Amino acid sequence: MADRSHSGERTQAVFSCAQQDQPLFAIDLDNLAARQSQNRLSEILTGLWLDYMLENKNPT
DSSP states (O other): OEEEEEOOEEEOOOOOOTTTTTTGGGGGGGHHHHHHTTTHHHHHHHHHHHHHHHHHHHHO
């Protein structure tokens, strides 16, 4: 997240835990999307592992 001046330039980092009610124009959506995409692989692998474990929950 970033605090933006009237020119649209990033001026400082703003963490959502410090300021939860940020105006929408102050949020760096490109950075947010990039950060969320970093978790995609682990989310896919976790989902596959969970599916596997639930399908094979009765050990023989």
